[in-house]
Amino acid sequence: MGQNSGAEKTYLLVPILLIAVLTSTAVIRSPSLVTLPGLGSAIIVAAPIILATYALMATTIAGRGTIDLAVGPLLAFINVTIVRLNGLDIVTDPIPVFLLALGIGVLYQILFALVIIVVRVQPIIVALSGYLALSGINLVILRRPGGTAPTWMSDWGAGETIFSPVLLIVLLATGGWLLFTATTFYSNLRMMGYDERAAYTSGVRIYLARLGAHVISGLFVGLAAICYTALISSGNPNAGGQITLTAVTALVLGGVALSGGRGSVTGALLGAVTLFLIGYVLSTFQFGAIQSFVTDLAYGTILVSSLLLTLLVPIVARHISFVSPYAAFIVLATVVGGIILHVATYDSFVVAPSVAQALGDPVANKALAVPDDNLVQRYFVLPEVASGGTGGIGPVALSLTPLQQIAFATAAILVLVVFTARMFVVEAVTPRLSLFLYIFIGALIVLTFVTLAQSGPGAAAAAAGEIP
Amino acid sequence: MSVAERETARRSPLAAPRSMFLLWFNIALTFVVAAIGFGMGFAQGLAAQLVILYTIVSAAVFLWFANAVTVVFEDRLAAPETHADEESAARQPSWWRRNWVMLLAMAVLLVLYLVVTATVEAFRQLEYLITFVILELILLFAFKVSVHFPRTRSAFIGLMILAALLVISAFTIDGFLSAPSIRALLLFAAFLGIASVGQTMVALLGGLDLSIPFVIGAANIGLLFLISLGVPPWVATGFVLLLGALLGLINGLLSYRLQAQALIITLGTGFALAGLVQILTSIGSEQAGNVMGTVPGWLRNLAAMNGTTFGLAVPPAIIIWIVLSVLIILFMRYTAYGRYIYALGGNRESARLLGISELKYWTLAYIVSGFFSAVTGCLLLGWSGGGFIDVGENYLFMTLAAVVIGGTSLAGGQGGYGFTVIGVLVLQLLSTFLIGIGLNYEWQQFIFGLLILPMVALYSRAPPIRSQV
CATH class of the missing domain: 1.10.3470.10 (ABC transporter involved in vitamin B12 uptake, BtuC)
Incomplete structure (x- = not known):
């Protein structure tokens, strides 16, 4: 089976x-x-x-x-x-x-x-x-x-x-x-x-x-x-x-x-x-x-x-039978979700080449996010940025020393990698998605919609203006 | 032993009945029919040469047909009744159960005729009564007589329909039997016939080629584009034909491993090709999709309605088609290539054990298909004088319909190009007839669509699942 x-x-x-x-x-x-x-x-x-x-x-x-x-x-x-x-x-x-x-x-x-x-x-x-x-x-x-x-x-x-x-x-x-x-x-x-x-x-x-x-x-x-x-x-x-x-x-x-x-x-x-x-x-x-x-x-x-x-x-399939398409879907969905969020909340749409490249890789994405103050704002405190201000910033991320930041980031990445690998293997042998993944996908979709709703007409107008 | 004899007798294309009486009877019958045709021809006021020509041709065809029918019946009578036949006869169901489909169809036709005649004033004419009687006779023939020709049953039915359509059209459409009308009919039949060569080959192997219309369209605009670029027309034509064959090769190689999905693969390659050629020809031009240029005179003469062959007022395309048909029929019958295609279509496994390379013949059939589609595209360019990608659109299903109506089984192994020729003629005649009575292209398409089903149902039904277990 x-x-x-x-x-x-x-x-x-x-x-x-x-x-x-x-x-x-x-x-x-x-x-x-x-x-x-x-x-x-x-x-x-x-x-x-x-x-x-x-x-x-x-x-x-x-x-x-x-x-x-x-x-x-x-x-x-x-x-x-x-x-x-x-x-x-x-x-x-x-x-x-x-x-x-x-x-x-x-x-x-x-x-x-x-x-x-x-x-x-x-x-x-x-x-x-x-x-x-x-x-x-x-x-x-x-x-x-x-x-x-x-x-x-x-x-x-x-x-x-x-x-x-x-x-x-x-x-x-x-x-x-x-x-x-x-x-x-x-x-x-x-x-x-x-x-x-x-x-x-x-x-x-x-x-x-x-x-x-x-x-x-x-x-x-x-x-x-x-x-x-x-x-x-x-x-x-x-x-x-x-x-x-x-x-x-x-x-x-x-x-x-x-x-x-x-x-x-x-x-x-x-x-x-x-x-x-x-x-x-x-x-x-x-x-x-x-x-x-x-x-x-x-x-x-x-x-x-x-x-x-x-x-x-x-x-x-004989060689990669341990890879679950659903798990791949989750991972790729996370990456693409990141790109969507990035684009949707970009007030004026200009993508620096380096950023666009980095976005292809979730690990690089996270690593890049830690030192950059602006990106942290953008990815963790969406409503404030979208409403156009410099606004409230998660204090936790900023009060860390660089060493701590690196340590935490490494730990987070390790946990993520292990979790993903585990999920790949487990999901590969199940006939259907597990409950957790359903909830995860649901959460992703809801998050996207909420973000879009929050980023609202301003971003939409800016984006629409970008496409002549 | 007797079976083998019968087989050889039926195989021979020019069989004559053994009984001298029957032979003379057929000849006499032919003379009567020819005389009627002769008189009718002069009554219509055609040129004397034409009447003589038509009479000779029709007499020859009729004699051949009558002899072929007689031979079959002679063999059947000569063959001793075997034990198995008696047993199956004992188990045969009642008369009603054997004939209910035919009776039902005839009754439906009768009711239809009566209702239409009762309601529509203009319908109460002798012509329509004759039409009705002919249709009933076809039904009777298709169900009762054609059973005696198990192998060529579809061709038999096709010929009956052809004859009936000729008679009906001659009655209902003015000027149907005039030279320009017949020339146009044969010209379009030639286009369809050449396009159907490949479809027949592929169908004999159990595949289908839906890329034909796209190759036709692509060859059509591609050739004109190359000519307008200044490439010598001969070189351009050769190049286009080569490309057609190349696409066939690609089709064959791609679909070899996925033979059940050959239909979808060729549809995909066809779309890709049409898109690619249009992109290539549109680069640098203002109007995308339209190619302007002048068609060389020889190509125009080849396929135009007023083209001449060695001074005769017959477009060369028709002659090409006739020669090609004869060549292909002989080729499929007498060469190893032709026989191997039948062998492969009939049973892959036994053919493989005989050492016949499936890949080779499968691919070759698709190459033939691509090549002849390109030929059709070039001819259609000569006919229309302008490049148009959708020129092949009709041929998507018309080639298939011709093959199916002719009686080549889509499962492979049965049929042949001769059958397809009958199918092409039936389709073209029907099309002319429908145009003649004032139905436009959409209605034709609708009627062709509905026509394919009963034709296929007549001779290629699958056995019920009960008997497959």
């Missing part, structure tokens, strides 16, 4: 490392990401990708190579249907719109499942067929991008705050999936995806399981379509291809096996976030007219290389 779970989780190392690097790059290049509106709009932009990836994952886990390439066109289909019906004043209220979106998604997926079960055609053919048919009908419904989303949706996409309904949808979807993984149905589904014959002979009702997977996928597509409609607040019949490519890439990056049976919501989430960050970082470079080409090139290359990585991972 220990070996297995370790090997399975090794797939997560790739997106985790990528996320750490990309988040740092994104934050340094465009500090407005870590303001409240910045994060809010980031969540809104990322939500459709995340939900579409979940939708794709549900059917992919069911095996037989059920990579539902039609997920993008289906999303676009629901999107244009909502916009079109809203334009005709037929379906405008929230509840009917939700019912409509989820209903279309589920209906289509049930049809898909029935074709696979009854007609017994390869699922990929059904998916391609659906892709073609839906792309065509999307253009019939809405000839070119346009139209308006329902009015109650328009302020969803504004991204003024983090706590938008879109975040609620994403959280509910993720939570729902986590609950779903606890059921017997999910284990049956995974077993079927891994080996359908074995599942059949051990009494799993495979047709029911497959149907269930598709229903869940349909629900997620419906939610993704609602988030997408809120994001662009209009209809786009041509969105399908790009969304499919992004979702498939996210899925592969997140370590979900395209042949079925292996996959986790953490992986899908991390993969989708990585893809969003890649798009974000690329957009900060401002390639101008060739922006979309660069994005295509990047997505394509990442898709291929992450597929090739899946070949390499089992070999790597």
